[in-house]
Amino acid sequence: MPLPLVAIVGRPNVGKSTLFNALLGRRVSIVDPTAGTTRDRVAALLRQGTKVVEIMDTGGIGLVDESRLEDHINAQVDIAIEAASIIVFVLDVRDGITPLDTRVADRLRRQERPVILAANKADGRALEHEVHEFQRLGLGEPVPLSALHRFNTREIRDRIMAMAPEAPPTPADDAPRIAIVGRRNAGKSTFLNALCGTGRVITADLPGTTRDAVDVRVSRKGREYVFIDTAGVVKKTKVDQSVEFYAQVRTVEAVERCDVALLLLDITEEISQTDKKVAALVVDAKKPLVIVGNKWDLSRSTSEKFEEYFRRTLPNLAFAPVSFASALEGRHLWETVDLALEVLAQSRTRIETAEVNRVFRRALEERTPRVGRTKVPKIYYATQVSVHPPSFVLFVNDPKLFPSTYRRFLENRLRAEFPFGEVPLRLTFRAKERAEAGGGRGRR
Known part of the structure; x- marks a missing residue:
């Protein structure tokens, strides 16, 4: 059952993103004095008691900027309004009713959905009195607020929750979180739009069209997914504006909070340092993660040659599976997502301690690291301490006796023996005396 959708709409720079962040209590949308900073629809869950809604920030209505994205943004807002159960219409008290506000109000009245009028930037009693002017829009009593100073934002939240139904019995955040990452113009937003079957994320021929890390909830065959479309990473020399810098930081955060990632590579171009x-x-x-060779429809080579090229150029991803897809033509997209879920399941695998010790003991017998003549490397005991990623602690006589090459050897042995051959692993080496390590084993 999809969650009720709350769309925050309004013309540029009236404080939609500031209100969005204030309602959530954290910074999700990028806030900047530049009109049109939010170019995609950015969504997050809002909870209160037994109720949960999906709240969505949108690009400004009627925006014209140097990126020529006015039509794209207006289409985004149209889709948001069409899909929303509740609409929060944000206005600027200092500007009063503008012709664009009137046109937006006309659009909202035609939708016949509940509308909350948020009269923003009502800082001070003098401006609070100006709020009543917005009643002329015919959308009910406006709520005076200052999103920046958190004045009356609780009233907006309470009104939203009063209109929302009870939460579905199954929490929506059980859905896997899949980050779509890659450099600029690798086709991330096109890939996501094809999965959604709608123009959900702004796409254009301009690199960097997506600035926010956009969460998109998609239902398919009775299962929910959360896709995170991120701003493309660029060279440091190009990060010269606060908005672009913060968008790049948001990409890092998106990777941190995802369950699994799709790394999109444009197969029509060579792998770059940014990749x-x-x-x-x-x-x-x-x-x-899954390495995704995107724009496969434009390729004249074989998948085997590309995979060999990926393995050679990205040796730190030797464990990751490779998938080929065409976001533009919608080919092999859900197969790629299914592969991502397979590696996610691998990362949640837990192995019995006895089996872990058996593998490490045999590995040490077959190949002992050579680090000197005076001290012999020993593994007293090992155990898996967590999953996602599968993490192991090895109690050894001296961690320095296990160089990085040998640690990779042990990782590869684990991948060969257990069902997590395509995911990253974490090995931690701790110095323990033999008696101390044996005592720890006895307590278990």
Whole structure:
């Protein structure tokens, strides 16, 4: 059962994103004085008691900027209004009713959905009195507020929740969170739009059309998914504006909070340093991922040649599976998502301690690391301490006796023996005396 959708709409720079963040109590939408900072529909869950809604920030209505995205943004708002159960219409008290406000009000009245008028920037009693002017829009009594100073934002929240039904019995955040990452213009938003079957995320020929890390909830065959479309990572020399910088930070945060990532690579271009940077971002976060060769419809080569090229160019992703897809033509998209769910399941695998010790003991017998002549490396005991990623602690006589090459060897042995061959692993080496390690084993 889909959650009730609350759309925050209004013309540019009236404070929609500030209100969105205030309602959630954290910074989700990028806030900047530049009109049109929010170019996609950004969504998050809002909870109160037994009720849950999906609240959505939108691009400004009637926006014209240097990126020529007015038509795209207006289409986004149209889709948001059409899908919304509740609409929060944000206005600027200092500007009064503008012609654009009147046109938006006309559109909202035709939708016949509950509308909350949020008269923003009512800082001070003098401006509070100006709020009543908005009654002329014919959408009910306006609520004076200052989203920036958190004045009356609780009233907006309470009105939303009063209109919302009770939450469905199954929590919506059980849905897997899948981040779509990659450099600029790799086709991330087109990929997501094809999964949704709608123009959900703004796409254009301009690199960097997506600034926010956009959460999109999709239902398919009775299952829910949360896809996170991220801003493309760029070279540091190009990050010269606060909005672009913060969008890049948001990409890092999106990787941190996802369950699994799809790394989109444009197969019509060579793998760049930026591609490697994005790959390292996912690997460092120890997130399972699928390498996606996008724009497969434009390729004249074989999948085997491309996979060999990926393996050679991205050696730190040797464990990750590869999928080929065409976001533009909608080919092999859900098969790629299914593969992502497979590696996510692998990352949640737990192995019995006895089996873990058996594998490490045999590995050490077959191949002992060579680090000197005076001290022999020993593994006293090992255990899996957590999942996602599968994490192991090895109690050894001296961690320095296990160089990085040997640690990779042990990781590969684990992948070969157990059903998590395509996910990152975490191995931690701790120095223990033999008696101490044996005592720990006895307590278990």
